[in-house]
Amino acid sequence: VGTQVADGGLPWRYDGSGGVALASPPKEVREFDGTAYVLERGIRTDFALVRAARGDRHGNLVFAKSSRNFNPLAAMAGRVTIAEVEELVEPGAIDPDAVHLPGVFVQRVVALTAEQAADKRIERRTVSS
Template structure:
C-alpha cells in the first residue's frame, strides 16, 4: 500500500484514495453517529469491494447510512466500538453471531487510538476496574443459539497513587478515514465543532490516513495555532465539491411547533 509524499497530498478522487485498501484490512473511522463521518470515502470503499474488514469507530453508523452501508453489505466482520447505537442491523448481526463486537468504554477507545498514533503501546486507566471490562467475560461474539462463542480475557490491574487501574492496549490500524472542514495541501487539518470528536484520534491511529475535506487551501493559509491535526499524520486528501460538502445528515430530527410571537 503506497503513500503520497511531498507537500501536495490531494488525490484525484475518493475512488483513487481507497483503491488499494485490501480485504482483511483494519480501518479506523472518525465521526460520532453521523456527525463528522467521511461520507464519500465510505461510499467509495463500498464501491471498491474490500471485505473482511475490522472497523474501529465510536459506533457503526445507522441503518442505511455511513458505516451501516458496509455492514449491510457484509463487508465488516469485526467492530471495535463504544456502543451499538441506533443501528438495528448492527445489533441483529451481533446477537445472531454473525459479527464480532469488542465493546470498549468511549473515552478508553479514543485514548487507545490516540496512544497508537503517539507510539504508546499501552496505558493504565481507572475506567472499567471492577467490571467485565477488566475482569473479562464480555461477549464479543455469540453462537446462533445465543450462547457466547467468544468472550474478552481478563486484563492486568495495578494500583497507582492509591487507585486501581486496568491496562489497555493501544490501537494502530492499516488505514484511517476521517472528515475535516479545512485542510491544506500538506494535510494540516481543521475540524468544525463536534466533528473534532473521534476524527483526530482515528486519523492518528492509521498507518495510512485518508482525509476527505470540505475545503482545501494552499500551504500556509492555516495558521499554525489553528491546526487540530498536523499533516504528518495524513497521506491522502480527497477534495469534496461544494455540493458534497453540504450533503450531510443527522441520526434523528426532533422538532416542535413554532410558538407564535404576539405583536
C-alpha cells in the same frame, strides 16, 4: 477493577446452541500511586475517513464546529487516514495555532468540488415552533 470486564469471562462469541464459544480474557491491572487501574488497548483502525473544512496538501486540517470533537481522534486511530477537505489551501496558509489536526496523522488528502462540499446529507436543518 473488580468488574467482569477486568476479570474476563464476558462472551465474545456464541456457539450454535447459545453457549459461550469464546470468552474475554482478564485485563491487566496495574497500580499507580496507590490506585489500581485496568489497562485497555487503544482502538486501531485500518482506515480513518474524516472531513475537514480547510486543509493543505501536507494534511494540516481545520474542522468546522462540532466535527472538531470526534474527527481528530478518529484520524489519530487510523493506520491510514484519508481526509476530504472542502477548501484546499496552499501550505502555510493556515495559521499554525488554528490547526486542529497536524499533517503527521494524515496520509491522503482529497479536495472536494464545490458541489461535493455543499452536499452534506447528514446535516438537516430543523425548526421547531
